[in-house]
Amino acid sequence: MTQHRPTDLRRPLTLRDVSEACGVSEMTVSRVLRNRADVSPATREKVLAAARSLGYVPNKIAGALASQQVNLVAVIVPSLSNLVFPEVLSGISAGLEDTGLQPVFGVTNYSPEREEAVLYEMLSWRPSGVIMAGLEHTPAARAMLESAGIPVVEIMDTDGEAIDSVVGISHRAAGRQMAEAILAAGYRRIGFLGTKMPDDHRARKRMEGLLEGLEAHGLGLAETEFYQGGSALLKGREMTKAILERRPDLDFLYFSNDMIGAGGLLYCIEQGFDIPAGLGLAGFNGLDFLDGLPMRLATIDACRREIGEKAAAIIAGRGADGLVGGVFVELTPRLEPGDTIRRR
Amino acid sequence: MTQHRPTDLRRPLTLRDVSEACGVSEMTVSRVLRNRADVSPATREKVLAAARSLGYVPNKIAGALASQQVNLVAVIVPSLSNLVFPEVLSGISAGLEDTGLQPVFGVTNYSPEREEAVLYEMLSWRPSGVIMAGLEHTPAARAMLESAGIPVVEIMDTDGEAIDSVVGISHRAAGRQMAEAILAAGYRRIGFLGTKMPDDHRARKRMEGLLEGLEAHGLGLAETEFYQGGSALLKGREMTKAILERRPDLDFLYFSNDMIGAGGLLYCIEQGFDIPAGLGLAGFNGLDFLDGLPMRLATIDACRREIGEKAAAIIAGRGADGLVGGVFVELTPRLEPGDTIRRR
DNA sequence: CTGAAAGCGCTAACAT
DNA sequence: ATGTTAGCGCTTTCAG
Numbered sequence: 139m140t141q142h143r144p145t146d147l148r149r150p151l152t153l154r155d156v157s158e159a160c161g162v163s164e165m166t167v168s169r170v171l172r173n174r175a176d177v178s179p180a181t182r183e184k185v186l187a188a189a190r191s192l193g194y195v196p197n198k199i200a201g202a203l204a205s206q207q208v209n210l211v212a213v214i215v216p217s218l219s220n221l222v223f224p225e226v227l228s229g230i231s232a233g234l235e236d237t238g239l240q241p242v243f244g245v246t247n248y249s250p251e252r253e254e255a256v257l258y259e260m261l262s263w264r265p266s267g268v269i270m271a272g273l274e275h276t277p278a279a280r281a282m283l284e285s286a287g288i289p290v291v292e293i294m295d296t297d298g299e300a301i302d303s304v305v306g307i308s309h310r311a312a313g314r315q316m317a318e319a320i321l322a323a324g325y326r327r328i329g330f331l332g333t334k335m336p337d338d339h340r341a342r343k344r345m346e347g348l349l350e351g352l353e354a355h356g357l358g359l360a361e362t363e364f365y366q367g368g369s370a371l372l373k374g375r376e377m378t379k380a381i382l383e384r385r386p387d388l389d390f391l392y393f394s395n396d397m398i399g400a401g402g403l404l405y406c407i408e409q410g411f412d413i414p415a416g417l418g419l420a421g422f423n424g425l426d427f428l429d430g431l432p433m434r435l436a437t438i439d440a441c442r443r444e445i446g447e448k449a450a451a452i453i454a455g456r457g458a459d460g461l462v463g464g465v466f467v468e469l470t471p472r473l474e475p476g477d478t479i480r481r482r
Numbered sequence: 483m484t485q486h487r488p489t490d491l492r493r494p495l496t497l498r499d500v501s502e503a504c505g506v507s508e509m510t511v512s513r514v515l516r517n518r519a520d521v522s523p524a525t526r527e528k529v530l531a532a533a534r535s536l537g538y539v540p541n542k543i544a545g546a547l548a549s550q551q552v553n554l555v556a557v558i559v560p561s562l563s564n565l566v567f568p569e570v571l572s573g574i575s576a577g578l579e580d581t582g583l584q585p586v587f588g589v590t591n592y593s594p595e596r597e598e599a600v601l602y603e604m605l606s607w608r609p610s611g612v613i614m615a616g617l618e619h620t621p622a623a624r625a626m627l628e629s630a631g632i633p634v635v636e637i638m639d640t641d642g643e644a645i646d647s648v649v650g651i652s653h654r655a656a657g658r659q660m661a662e663a664i665l666a667a668g669y670r671r672i673g674f675l676g677t678k679m680p681d682d683h684r685a686r687k688r689m690e691g692l693l694e695g696l697e698a699h700g701l702g703l704a705e706t707e708f709y710q711g712g713s714a715l716l717k718g719r720e721m722t723k724a725i726l727e728r729r730p731d732l733d734f735l736y737f738s739n740d741m742i743g744a745g746g747l748l749y750c751i752e753q754g755f756d757i758p759a760g761l762g763l764a765g766f767n768g769l770d771f772l773d774g775l776p777m778r779l780a781t782i783d784a785c786r787r788e789i790g791e792k793a794a795a796i797i798a799g800r801g802a803d804g805l806v807g808g809v810f811v812e813l814t815p816r817l818e819p820g821d822t823i824r825r826r
Numbered sequence: 827c828t829g830a831a832a833g834c835g836c837t838a839a840c841a842t
Numbered sequence: 843a844t845g846t847t848a849g850c851g852c853t854t855t856c857a858g
Binding site for chain 2: 834836
């Protein structure tokens with residue numbers, strides 16, 4: 139580490155500086171900079187020229203305080219390392235494009251306490267809306283959201299009680315749907331592999347849905363295996379090895395996400411398992427990453443981008459037409475059987 | 483979509499509300515809420531109880547305007563779908579922990595114009611610092627950063643002229659380092675596979691470095707292949723097929739990132755190529771995802787997390803000790819030969 | 827179309 | 843340890 143060059147820390151420019159530079163009142167300068175129509179073209183040009191040449195950047199803090207309007211949307215997700223959430227965020231970005239609203243992201247690491255802290259921090263900037271992953275929050279977080287007086291959209295999950303609006307899929311139903319597909323294909327001895335994350339409620343609900351689906355046919359899970367941390371692909375491999383050594387009679391492995399599923403798939407291919415005839419596999423999410431694997435892993439698309447776009451639309455819509463009231467959107471995920479569930 | 487429940491939009495609470503609720507002056511309430519020491523325990527309790535029961539959330543907009551202090555750090559990256567940037571962000575989050583500073587993320591989609599727009603937007607909130615990926619910016623963006631009067635850290639890349647501080651690796655050197663390793667292992671007919679992204683300067687510099695390294699030994703690239711969009715793993719597969727069909731004599735493939743490298747590796751394994759004896763492969767980034775593949779792809783670690791942490795430390799350090807002046811940190815990436823470069 | 831006055835909700839600086 | 847005053851930089855409102 140070496141020092142190389144000093145930075146000067148001068149006072150940021152204000153409207154007044156621009157006003158003095160072009161001889162127009164602060165008020166009119168403000169009008170020009172907010173693109174308001176009621177300014178003569180001549181004045182407008184003069185002001186813009188001055189602002190540009192000075193390098194003026196408006197102070198939104200002052201603007202927001204005066205106008206009581208903040209064009210920010212707080213977006214709170216559990217993780218960025220999951221590949222799932224970045225796609226949701228990109229959907230939100232796209233949905234907010236040209237609305238004048240700007241997303242601001244916060245990450246909770248699947249901790250309810252951190253979620254509460256991040257939410258508090260973000261609400262203190264008085265955003266125009268909040269988009270949060272999941273329906274499970276601390277009581278304090280719920281209270282803050284309910285009394286914030288702004289639209290709140292809970293995303294990804296529809297199994298639970300909403301605060302305001304919801305856009306997501308039913309993970310429980312996705313689990314059941316997979317159970318149906320597995321049983322319909324004739325598999326009977328089913329193993330479940332997932333993350334050891336008490337606060338990943340969606341993964342839990344998928345597993346519960348799977349169980350419900352199996353139990354409806356008088357079956358249960360033959361075996362389970364959980365992990366935490368590390369490279370998901372590698373963990374998928376290791377868990378698969380472990381579960382199959384413990385229970386060589388299993389004929390289907392359901393992975394709680396595509397990444398560990400891909401690891402399991404690679405392992406099974408290497409070991410020469412007869413897929414899908416002798417052993418079936420499935421994951422969850424519908425990551426396009428699966429397209430490049432030796433076989434297409436069966437999966438259920440989580441509609442990540444669409445969820446982001448719809449959530450953004452709800453927040454944006456509110457501002458526009460003054461619509462008030464929760465909206466409930468449940469998307470229907472598609473099961474993609476790929477090459478790892480046998481067809482009958 | 484169905485309407486289900488109305489939301490009430492009431493006025494947010496102010497300090498005055500809390501003040502009236504507990505019979506303590508606004509000023510003292512403010513002191514309590516900012517955890518200042520000069521308040522009696524009794525008053526403190528009274529105020530906290532009132533604030534909690536009302537559900538008061540401070541208005542940071544007003545606070546920031548009054549104190550001229552904003553505890554936000556603007557972080558601008560080209561993409562979130564890359565897996566590389568989420569790790570940097572997580573390093574930044576970690577590095578900012580317990581500093582009182584909060585990261586705020588913006589995404590540019592590798593567009594200089596979008597970068598400029600996002601930067602303008604973020605600077606208008608007067609953050610305490612800026613962390614940006616890369617050294618290439620529009621002239622307007624450079625001007626804004628130079629005159630913002632706040633610490634600026636450009637990350638990931640050290641090959642170019644800095645505005646203020648820099649934390650990164652030399653991608654050109656990484657390319658050269660890989661060239662040396664390839665040549666030392668005895669490979670001679672080298673193909674390059676990368677993205678068709680004029681604005682991904684780091685990928686470009688890696689390729690240039692590779693070329694320099696090869697040319698220093700009187701060699702060049704035998705063949706190149708570029709792609710854009712789609713599933714990187716699948717593209718890696720397809721590009722590898724294409725380049726090897728065109729030039730079956732190639733004995734080494736250098737991929738500009740690990741994801742397409744992994745796709746290429748899977749393809750080559752399936753095709754029965756003799757790796758690494760007959761054909762060598764290498765990627766870039768050091769993603770831990772590689773751990774789960776059938777063979778370990780050679781790669782160079784991009785020090786993503788460490789870069790994030792160091793950048794955060796620089797921003798945080800400035801505030802504390804009033805340090806002024808750019809810091810230059812060049813990390814030395816480690817080459818991990820894995821199983822896909824032959825050892826001599 | 828342009829300007830002047832008032833004030834957004836909070837905190838710095840100064841009392842007490 | 844607590845209260846009072848002034849003002850952060852902008853926009854709203856109202857006058858011209």
